[in-house]
Amino acid sequence: MLHKPAAARSNGDDGAPGFGVYIHWPFCAAKCPYCDFNSHVRHKPVDQARYVEAFRREMETMRGWTGPRAVTSVFIGGGTPSLMQPETVAALLETADRIWGLPAGIEITMEANPSSADAGRFAGYRSAGVNRLSLGVQALNDADLKFLGRLHNTKEALQAIAMARATFPRLSFDLIYARPGQALDAWETELREAVGYAADHLSLYQLTIEDGTPFKALFEAGRIAIPDQDRAADLYDLTNAVTADLGLPAYEISNHAAPGAESRHNLTYWRYGDYVGTGPGAHGRFSLPGGGKRVTITERHPETWASSVEQRGHGVIEEESLDSEAQGDEMLLMGLRLAEGIDVARYESLSGRAFDPARLAMLQAEKLVEPVANSRLRATPAGRLVLNALVAELAA
Template structure:
C-alpha cells in the first residue's frame, strides 16, 4: 500500500485581519455554515476519488481561524475522511485556534469531534505587543487558553513572534521562559518578517516600522536555540521546537515531501506528481464547487526536476536533513541532477553542511545562512 496521506483543510474566515498576516484570510459579516460544510465535503470527495487506496495519517484545519468552525463541521470533515480513505490508528488531527474566550469555549466540543492536537496563535503575552500585532486577545486570555487546551487535548502547541521592533534579548528570554513553563510538547517560534501586501509592509515602506537588523535577529535566534534546547524542546525545523516524539506529523509530511491533499479556499496540495491549488476567494471557491463539484483552480503536472528541487528546499529546513535516496525515488532522477556536489563539499568543509550516507543536513552553524546554502547546494535547473 502507498504511503499515508496528509489532509489540509482551509477555513478562510477571521474576525479581523492582522497587520502582519499574508495568509488567505477574509472577514465576512455572515457565513452560511450549511453551504460551507457541504462545499468542504464535496471538495474532499473529489480528492478521495483521485487518491484511492490510501490512509490519512494527519488532518490539519488551518486558516483563517478554524476554531470559528462549528464543531459539527469539523466532525463531518473527519468522518468524511474516515469514510473516504480511512485514518491511521495514530492519526494526528490538529486545529489552529485563537485564544479568544468564545473560541476556547468550543474546545470540549472540538475534542469530542475528534481533534486531538491544537495549535494556538498566542504570538505574545504582552498587552502592548498584542495591540501592535493586531491581536484581539489579552495575555491572560492566552494563558487561560493554553491551560484549557491542556485539559481537553492530548497535544498542545502555540506560536510566538519575536525579533519585534525594539525587542531586547532579555525581554525575549523572559517571554520564552514563561512560554516553556506551560510544559507543552511543541512551540512554533517565528521571527517577525515583513510580508508584501500587508499593513506592516506599508508602514515599513514609509519608514514607520523598523524590525531588528540581521545581527540582532541572529542573536535572538541563537538565544532561542539555547533556551529551548535546555528545556528539552530542541529545534527540529527552522522555527519549530518539540520534545522528542511531539513533532508535528502533518508538517513533517510537507518537509519530507510526502503526498498531501489540500481542500478549501486557496489550499495547496501535492499529489501524484501534481501541484494543486484551490480558488482563494471564498465566493469563487463556493461557486467553483457548485459548478464543478470541487474548488480546484490549478492542477498541474510537476516536472521531475521541479519535484526534486521542492523536496530539497523543504527537507533541508529540517534538523534531520533530507534523504537523498528518497528524493531520487520520488523524482526518478539521479542526485547529480539536483545536488551540486562541489558546493556540498565546500560547505561541508566550512561546517555549514553535514553528510551521513544518503542524508544531507544543514548544521546549527549553517541554519542562519539557509537561503544562501540552498542557492549553492541545490541545482534548480
C-alpha cells in the same frame, strides 16, 4: 463524531513522508496587520452548512484524483477554525474519514485563537476527534499583542492555554519574535515563560514584513523598524539555545518539540510527502501513478470557491505537474529545514541526479552542511540561516 478507539500515541511517526489532509477554514474575526494568509472577515454569520457541503464535494473529487491512500494526519487551518461550530468540525472529519479512512489515533490538529477560545467549544472539538490544538498566542505581553493586532490580551491567552491543556492530549502554540525594539533578555524571559506553559510543542517565527499587508505600508513609511539581520540572527540563536536547554529542541527552523511530540502533519510537508488541500486558497501536492507530482491550488475567495465547488465539484483554479528535477529542488528546500535533514538516496531517486562531490565537499568545508549516519545530509545551524542560497548551490 469519530468513535474510534484511542491509539497509544496520537502522532504515529515512523519516519516516512506520509499523506496528509489539509482543510482550510478561511474566516477570521479580524485581519492581523502582519498576516498574508488567505483569511477573510465577514460581518454576517457564515453559512457553515453550505461550506460543509462544499468541503464534502471537493474531498470526494480529490479522492478520485489521489486514489486510496493511508492518511497519516489531518490539519484544520485558517483563518480561525475555532470560529466553527463543533458540529461543523465533526462533519468535516467524518467526511475525511468516510472518503479516505482515518486510522485510530491519527494526529488531528486544529488551529485556534485565544479570542475565540471557549471551554464548551473546545470540548466539542475534542469529541469531534481533534487531539492536537495549535493556539495562535503570538506574544505574552499586552503591548506587543496590541501592536500585532491580536484580539486577545495576555490573561486571555493564558486562560486559553489552560483550557487547551485540560482538553487536548497535545498542545502547541505560536509566538512571533524579532518584534520592534525586542531585547535579547526580554525575549529569553518570555520564551522561558512560554515553555513552562506549552504542553509539548512551540512554533516560533521571526516577524517578517510581507507584501500586501498593512505592516508593509507602515514599514515602507518608516513607522515600523524591525531588528536588523545581525540582531535577528542573535534572537534566532538564543531561541534555539533556550528551547534546547528546556527540553524542546528545534526539529525544524521555526518549530521546537519534546522528543516524539513533533507535528506529524508538518513533517509530511518538510519530508516532501503527499497531501491534499481542500478549501479556499488551499494547496495540494500528491504523487501521480505514472510518476511526477500534481500541484493543485484552489480559488482564494471563499464564496467564489464555494460556487465553483457547487458547479464543478472542486475549486481548483491552478494545476501543475512537477517533473523529477522540480521535485528534487522542492525536496531540498523543504527537507533541509529539518534537523534530521534529507535521505540522500531518496533525493537521488526522486530527482534523477546525484550531488556534485566537489560542490558538496566545499559546502561541508564551509560548515554549511554535514552528513548524518552516512545516509542523510542536513544543513548546519549556519547553513539554515542561508537556506535559499544553500539549496541553489546543491541543486546547481
